[in-house]
Amino acid sequence: MAKDIDRWLGTVSAWRLAVAGLAFSLAATGMNARAADRGPVGSTGLAELRQQAEALEHGEGVAKNPHQAVDLYCQAARWGDAEAQYRLGWIYANGRGVARDDRLASYFFGLAARQGHKYAMRMLDQVGYEAASPPKCMRPDSPDVEGEELALDRLPPAQRGIADLVMRLAPEYGVDPLLVFAVIRAESNFDPRAVSARNAQGLMQLLPETSVRFRVRKPFDPEQNIRGGLAYLRWLLAYYRGDVILTVAAYNAGEGTVSRFGGVPPFPETISYIKRIQRVFHRAHHPYDSSVVEPTPDLSRLRARAM
Numbered sequence: 001m002a003k004d005i006d007r008w009l010g011t012v013s014a015w016r017l018a019v020a021g022l023a024f025s026l027a028a029t030g031m032n033a034r035a036a037d038r039g040p041v042g043s044t045g046l047a048e049l050r051q052q053a054e055a056l057e058h059g060e061g062v063a064k065n066p067h068q069a070v071d072l073y074c075q076a077a078r079w080g081d082a083e084a085q086y087r088l089g090w091i092y093a094n095g096r097g098v099a100r101d102d103r104l105a106s107y108f109f110g111l112a113a114r115q116g117h118k119y120a121m122r123m124l125d126q127v128g129y130e131a132a133s134p135p136k137c138m139r140p141d142s143p144d145v146e147g148e149e150l151a152l153d154r155l156p157p158a159q160r161g162i163a164d165l166v167m168r169l170a171p172e173y174g175v176d177p178l179l180v181f182a183v184i185r186a187e188s189n190f191d192p193r194a195v196s197a198r199n200a201q202g203l204m205q206l207l208p209e210t211s212v213r214f215r216v217r218k219p220f221d222p223e224q225n226i227r228g229g230l231a232y233l234r235w236l237l238a239y240y241r242g243d244v245i246l247t248v249a250a251y252n253a254g255e256g257t258v259s260r261f262g263g264v265p266p267f268p269e270t271i272s273y274i275k276r277i278q279r280v281f282h283r284a285h286h287p288y289d290s291s292v293v294e295p296t297p298d299l300s301r302l303r304a305r306a307m
Helices: 002-017 033-037 045-058 066-078 082-094 102-114 118-127 157-173 177-188 208-213 222-239 244-253 255-260 268-280 299-306
Strands: 023-025 149-151
Touching (some): 082 102, 082 118, 177 222, 222 244, 244 255
16 A cells, blocks of 8 residues: 555656646635635634535535535645545545546545545545645645746746645645745755755754754755655644744744743844745745644733734
C-alpha cells in the first residue's frame, strides 16, 4: 500500500506541475476571502463545515444541494480535514450529485490516505492512482493585486519542486500554502542549503532544537524541512488559537520570547519579519487544530499587545 501511495504521489505531482499558468500571488491570501466570510473556519469550524456539508449532501434538515455540499467539503479539505477529503473522494467516485470523476476521487482519496484514513486507502485501489490536478477550490487564489507573483510555470526547476512539495504537504497539516511560501521566501529565499548566523537550517530555517522537537533528522532535505516547518506552524497556530501575528512572531523569535515580552518582541528583525509576511499573507486569523496543544494561558494579554 505504501508503494501504491508513493506511486500516486508521483502521478499527482506531475499533474500539479503541468497546470498551465497557475500562479500564486505572494501578496494574496491562500483562502478565498468570500468563502471564508461564509462561516467560521477554526478548530471547531472545520467540523461545523463538514456537518453542514453532510446535511446538504443528504438533505438532512435542509434542501439537498450536492454542489454546495462539495463547496463546503472542499473548504474543510483545503485546511487538512481528512474526513472531508474522504467524503469528496466518495462523492466523485460514485457520482453523487456531480459527474463521476475517478481522477478527482483519486486526488481526494490520496490526500486522506496520506493522513492515515484507512477507508481512503482502500478506495484508492478501486478508483486507481491517476489523480487529477488540484481542483480550483483547493488552489490558492491569485487575484489581480499589487505585489510579487510566484508563477509555477516560470519558476526555475528547483523552485518548482519546492512549490510542488508545499502544495502536496500543506493540506496534511492544515496550513495555508501561501503562508508557507511567505515563510520560505522570508527565511531562505528558497535555498534548501541556507544556514543563518544562529545555525537555523534549510528552507524554513529550523534551529537544531526545533528539528529535534519535530523529528526532522535531515534539515537540508527539502521535504523533511518543510514538514518540520509545517508541524511548527501548526503547533504555533494552535498555541495562539489562529492569531497569525503572534504565530509569525514566535516562528521568528520563539514562543518563549513572545511570552516574556507580553506580545510581539520589540526587535527590529522580528517587526520587519512580520511586515514581510503581512505583505504576502493578509489574513489576521488562520484555522487551527485545537487538539495539537492547549492554548497559551496568556492569550488574551498577548493578543491585546499584538493588535
